[in-house]
Amino acid sequence: MDERNTSNFLQAIVTEDLASGRVTEVKTRFPPEPNGYLHLGHAKSISVNFDLAERYGGRCNLRFDDTNPGKESQEYIDAIQADIRWLGYVWDGNVKYASSYFQQLYEWAVYLVNQGHAYVCDLSPEEARDYRGTLTLSGRNSPYRQRSVAENLDLLQRMQAGEFDEGAKVLRAKIDMSSPNMNLRDPILYRIRKVPHHQTGHDWVIYPTYDFAHGQEDAIEGITHSICTLEFEDHRPLYDWLLEHLPVPSKPRQYEFGRLNPSYTVTSKRKLRRLVDDGVVSGWDDPRMPTVCGMRRRGYTPTAIRRFCDMIGTTRSDGVVDIAMLEFAIREDLNENAVRGMCVLDPLKIVLTDYPEQQVEELRAPRHPSRGDLGERLLPFTRELFIDAADFREEANKKYKRLVLGKRVRLRNAYVIEADELVRDDSGNMTEVRAHIVPDTLGKDPADGIKAKGVIHWVSATHGRRAEVRLYDRLFSHEAPDRGQGDFLEHLNPDSLQVIAEAWIEPSLAEVVSEQHVQFEREGYFVADRHDSRADKPVFNRTIGLRDTWSKG
Ligand code: ATP
Numbered sequence: 284m285d286e287r288n289t290s291n292f293l294q295a296i297v298t299e300d301l302a303s304g305r306v307t308e309v310k311t312r313f314p315p316e317p318n319g320y321l322h323l324g325h326a327k328s329i330s331v332n333f334d335l336a337e338r339y340g341g342r343c344n345l346r347f348d349d350t351n352p353g354k355e356s357q358e359y360i361d362a363i364q365a366d367i368r369w370l371g372y373v374w375d376g377n378v379k380y381a382s383s384y385f386q387q388l389y390e391w392a393v394y395l396v397n398q399g400h401a402y403v404c405d406l407s408p409e410e411a412r413d414y415r416g417t418l419t420l421s422g423r424n425s426p427y428r429q430r431s432v433a434e435n436l437d438l439l440q441r442m443q444a445g446e447f448d449e450g451a452k453v454l455r456a457k458i459d460m461s462s463p464n465m466n467l468r469d470p471i472l473y474r475i476r477k478v479p480h481h482q483t484g485h486d487w488v489i490y491p492t493y494d495f496a497h498g499q500e501d502a503i504e505g506i507t508h509s510i511c512t513l514e515f516e517d518h519r520p521l522y523d524w525l526l527e528h529l530p531v532p533s534k535p536r537q538y539e540f541g542r543l544n545p546s547y548t549v550t551s552k553r554k555l556r557r558l559v560d561d562g563v564v565s566g567w568d569d570p571r572m573p574t575v576c577g578m579r580r581r582g583y584t585p586t587a588i589r590r591f592c593d594m595i596g597t598t599r600s601d602g603v604v605d606i607a608m609l610e611f612a613i614r615e616d617l618n619e620n621a622v623r624g625m626c627v628l629d630p631l632k633i634v635l636t637d638y639p640e641q642q643v644e645e646l647r648a649p650r651h652p653s654r655g656d657l658g659e660r661l662l663p664f665t666r667e668l669f670i671d672a673a674d675f676r677e678e679a680n681k682k683y684k685r686l687v688l689g690k691r692v693r694l695r696n697a698y699v700i701e702a703d704e705l706v707r708d709d710s711g712n713m714t715e716v717r718a719h720i721v722p723d724t725l726g727k728d729p730a731d732g733i734k735a736k737g738v739i740h741w742v743s744a745t746h747g748r749r750a751e752v753r754l755y756d757r758l759f760s761h762e763a764p765d766r767g768q769g770d771f772l773e774h775l776n777p778d779s780l781q782v783i784a785e786a787w788i789e790p791s792l793a794e795v796v797s798e799q800h801v802q803f804e805r806e807g808y809f810v811a812d813r814h815d816s817r818a819d820k821p822v823f824n825r826t827i828g829l830r831d832t833w834s835k836g
C-alpha cells in the first residue's frame with residue numbers, strides 16, 4: 284500500500300491556490316462544538332485539517348464553536364484538547380473560542396442593520412416556518428422586514444439588554460425569501476438565549492447562530508481553507524454572502540468533503556450520548572465506543588487512527604467505510620510495536636509428573652520476534668502449568684494440532700510434552716492433565732523423530748500471575764446500525780464484552796504499565812487498562828484479535 288493516499292481533492296485545491304498566489308500560506312482550523320466527546324468522524328476531520336496545513340508548511344487552529352451555551356461545558360473542552368494532543372496534533376498558538384469574538388460579531392450585526400441588510404423579526408417560530416416556504420414553494424416576506432434602520436438598531440440593543448423573552452425576537456439577514464436555497468431565505472443571525480455561557484458568563488443574552496458566527500470567525504483568524512462536511516454545502520452561498528457584506532479582514536473559502544461513516548459504528552454525538560445515558564456502555568470512554576477516548580482505552584493507537592484516516596482518502600462522497608480498514612491499521616501498528624507475552628484465558632492445569640516439584644527453570648524468550656531492541660523476557664518453567672482448556676482434547680482428528688491424550692505438543696518457547704492422563708472431579712469436570720516432558724526438546728525436535736504437531740501457549744501455575752481480561756468486540760452486529768430496521772439500539776452485538784475475572788499471565792506481563800500494548804501470543808492484541816490496571820491486579824482490554832473474524836470472505 285502507498286505510504287500516503289493520493290485521493291485527497293483538497294491537496295489539489297491548495298496546490299493550485301499556492302501556485303496562483305491566491306494564498307501565500309495555508310491556514311486551516313478544526314472547529315468542534317464542545318457538547319460531547321470527539322469520535323472517529325472528528326478524528327478524520329482533525330487529520331484532514333491538521334495534515335493539510337502541515338503538508339504545506341501552514342498552520343491549523345483549534346477553535347471551539349461555542350455559540351450554543353445550553354449544551355456545552357468545560358468538561359468537553361478539556362476532553363477535546365486532551366484527545367487532539369493524544370492524536371499527536373499541535374494547534375497553532377492558543378486555543379480559540381467563538382465566544383471571544385462575540386463583541387466583534389455583535390458589531391458586525393449592527394453594521395448589517397445599518398446597511399439595511401438585517402432586521403429584527405417578531406414572528407413566532409411556527410409563523411416563521413410558515414413564512415419560510417418549502418423546497419418547492421417560495422417563502423413570503425416577514426411583516427417586520429420593512430422596519431427602519433433606527434427601529435432595528437433600537438430593538439437589537441434592547442434584545443441584548445434582556446428586555447425580551449427567549450423566542451420573542453430574532454435578528455435576520457435580509458436576503459431573498461424566494462431563493463431556491465432555503466439558507467438564503469432571511470436566515471437567523473441572532474437568537475435570545477437567557478443562559479449563562481461557560482466562557483462569557485452573563486455578558487450576553489443573545490447568541491449568534493452557527494451561520495452568522497462561522498465564516499466571520501474564519502475571517503478573523505485568517506483561515507484560508509475552511510473545511511467542513513458536505514451537509515454544509517448549501518450553506519456556502521450564505522457563508523459567502525456574509526463575507527461580502529461585512530468589512531471582514533480576510534476572505535476565507537469553504538470546501539466540503541464527505542463525512543466518514545464507518546461500518547458497524549454510529550458517529551453521531553446524540554446517539555453516542557444515548558449509549559452512555561442508557562447504560563449500554565460504561566461511559567464516553569468505554570472501550571467499545573468509537574470516541575477518541577474510547578478507542579484510546581481500547582488500545583487503538585494514534586498511529587493507526589491517523590494511518591486509517593489517510594488510507595481512506597478525502598473525497599466529496601458520503602460512502603460507508605469498512606471498519607476492518609481501521610482494524611487492519613491497528614494490527615499493522617501493533618504487530619510491529621507490541622511486546623509479546625503469554626496469557627491463558629481459560630486455564631486448565633498441566634502437571635508434569637517427571638519434573639521435580641521445587642525446580643524452576645528460567646527460560647528466555649524475545650519480547651518481540653523481530654525487534655531485538657526490545658530485549659528478552661524470563662519465562663519461569665515449573666512442574667505445574669496452565670494451558671488454555673481449548674488447547675486440550677481427549678481425542679481429536681488430525682486437524683487438531685494441539686494437545687491430545689497420548690500425543691505431543693510443543694509448549695511455546697519451551698519443551699515438547701506428551702499428555703498421559705486426564706483427571707476429572709466428581710462432577711466430571713476436567714481438573715488437570717498429567718503429562719511428561721519429552722527429553723532434550725528445548726529448541727530441538729524429539730530425538731525419536733516423533734514431532735509435536737502444534738505449538739500452544741502456557742503459563743507457570745506457581746509463578747504466573749492473575750489478571751482480569753476484558754474481551755471486547757464490536758458494539759454493533761449490524762453493518763449500518765443507524766440505517767437498519769428499527770432503532771439503532773436493536774442492533775447491539777450481545778457479545779461485545781466478556782469479562783474474564785481470572786486469567787493467568789506470565790510474570791513479565793505483570794510489569795506492563797498503564798496503556799502499554801502487548802500481544803498475547805495466539806490470542807490477540809491487548810492493552811493495560813488506563814484506569815483500572817494496577818501492579819497488584821493487572822487489567823487488560825482486548826484491542827483486537829489477531830485475525831479478522833468478521834469478514835465474510
Ligand atoms: P455530530 O454529528 O457527531 O454531532 P458535529 O458535526 O455536530 O458531529 P462538531 O463538533 O460540530 O460535531 O464537529 C466538528 C467538526 O468535525 C466539523 O467540522 C464536522 O464537520 C466534523 N465532523 C463531525 N463528524 C464527522 C464525520 N463523521 N466525518 C468527518 N468529519 C466530521
Ligand code: MG
Pocket residue numbers: 316
Ligand atoms: Mg456540528
